[in-house]
Amino acid sequence: MSNYLTITPLKPSEIPPEEDILKAADTLIESCTSWKQGKTYQKVVKTYSRGKGPGDGAPWHCRISVHKREEATFDLMWAKLGKDKAVNEKEFIPDIHKVTKVKEISASQNIWTLYYKFPPPVSPRVFTELQITQLSEASPRTGTIVSIPIDLSSPEDAELAKKEEKGVKGRYVSIERIVELEDGSTEWRMATSSTPGGSIPSWLAESTMASKISEDVPHFMKWLHSLPKEEAPKPTEG
Numbered sequence: 001m002s003n004y005l006t007i008t009p010l011k012p013s014e015i016p017p018e019e020d021i022l023k024a025a026d027t028l029i030e031s032c033t034s035w036k037q038g039k040t041y042q043k044v045v046k047t048y049s050r051g052k053g054p055g056d057g058a059p060w061h062c063r064i065s066v067h068k069r070e071e072a073t074f075d076l077m078w079a080k081l082g083k084d085k086a087v088n089e090k091e092f093i094p095d096i097h098k099v100t101k102v103k104e105i106s107a108s109q110n111i112w113t114l115y116y117k118f119p120p121p122v123s124p125r126v127f128t129e130l131q132i133t134q135l136s137e138a139s140p141r142t143g144t145i146v147s148i149p150i151d152l153s154s155p156e157d158a159e160l161a162k163k164e165e166k167g168v169k170g171r172y173v174s175i176e177r178i179v180e181l182e183d184g185s186t187e188w189r190m191a192t193s194s195t196p197g198g199s200i201p202s203w204l205a206e207s208t209m210a211s212k213i214s215e216d217v218p219h220f221m222k223w224l225h226s227l228p229k230e231e232a233p234k235p236t237e238g
Contacts, residue, residue: 003055004016004020004021004024004148005021005024005025005028005146005148005173005175005193006055006056006057006173006193007056007057007058007149007171007172007173007193007194007195008057008149008171009128009149009150009151009171010130010148010149010150010151011150011151011152011154011157012103012105012111012130012150012152012157012160013154013156015105015109015130015148018108018109018132021132021146021148022132022134022144022146025144025146025175025177026144026177028060028175028191029062029144029175029177029189029191032048032050032060032062032064032189032191033048033064035048035049035050035060035062036048036049036050038210039210039211041063041210041211041214041215041217042214042217042218044065044066044217045063045064045065045214045217046063046064046065047061047062047063047064047210047213047214048061048062048063048064049061049062049209049210056193057171057193057195058193058194058195058202058206059193059206060191060192060193061191061192061193061209061210061213062189062190062191062192063189063190063210063213063214063216063217064187064188064189065187065188065217066181066185066186066187066188067185067186067187067188067221068184068185069183069184069185069186071221072186072221072224073184073186074141074143074178074180074186076224077143077178077186077188077224078135078143078178080220080224081143081145081176081178081220082133082135082143082145083133085131085133085145086099086101086112086114086129086131087099089114090114091223092216092219092220092222092223092224093216093219094219095116095117095118096114096115096116097115097116097117097124098114098115098165099112099113099114099115100112100113100115100163100164100165102128102150102152102160102163102164103160105130108132108133108134109130109131109132110130110131111128111129111130111131111150111160112128112129112131113126113127113128113129113163113164113165114126114127114128114129115165115167116167116170122200123167123168123198124165124166124167124168125167125168125169125170125196125197125198126164126165126166126167126168126169126170127149127169127170127171127172128149128150128151128152128164128169129147129148129149129150129172130147130148130149130150131145131146131147132144132145132146132147132148133145140179140180140181140182141179141180142177142178142179142180143177143178144175144176144177145174145175145176145177146174146175146176147172147173147174147175148173149171149172149173152164168196168197168198169197170194170195170196170197170198171194171195171197172192172193172194172195173192173193173194174190174191174192174193174194175189175190175191175192176188176189176190177189177190188217190213190216192209192213194209
């Protein structure tokens with residue numbers, strides 16, 4: 001089942017059932033504390049990694065952080081991570097310069113294309129991804145976002161492919177999960193496997209992954225705290 005979670009892209013017609021993807025994602029994100037522990041960044045972001053296994057196209061990396069209610073509530077984090085995630089990522093990840101919704105499959109499934117620009121000599125990268133979101137109101141409340149690479153090169157997807165920017169095709173698969181803890185804090189986990197494509201050596205990309213993914217946490221929190229207070233959703237009753 002975990003072979004759904006790989007950097008090998010799927011055609012839109014090959015997307016498996018949502019419940020199968022979410023089940024595989026839940027198993028993987030639960031397992032990441034058993035991986036090799038790496039550095040802790042910003043004193044709060046713990047990192048883990050595991051080598052490339054059967055069915056994997058690249059090694060995996062994970063980060064885990066816990067945020068007190070006064071820093072960010074579960075409701076507010078889910079509002080910005082679980083809804084229009086790609087649009088919001090453009091606001092707090094400096095390398096993302098453009099995002100486009102390619103196709104809305106359902107209320108919980110959308111295909112997005114993200115255009116990244118990097119300092120020279122690295123060429124721009126294009127990542128086209130299916131994003132699946134699920135919110136469980138059962139205790140503990142849990143929000144999950146899964147991103148899987150999508151290939152739009154088939155003739156039947158030509159119209160969708162017109163929405164992609166020009167650039168080297170990169171690929172990533174990721175699982176993000178936020179869980180509301182008993183004390184009102186929120187645990188935020190993210191696990192990812194990726195390839196930047198092009199001529200960047202895989203060893204070079206891998207060597208910076210832990211640091212790179214840890215940066216998203218302070219970037220997100222800084223952006224979140226810069227938003228007008230009226231954007232914060234009211235806490236869910238019960």
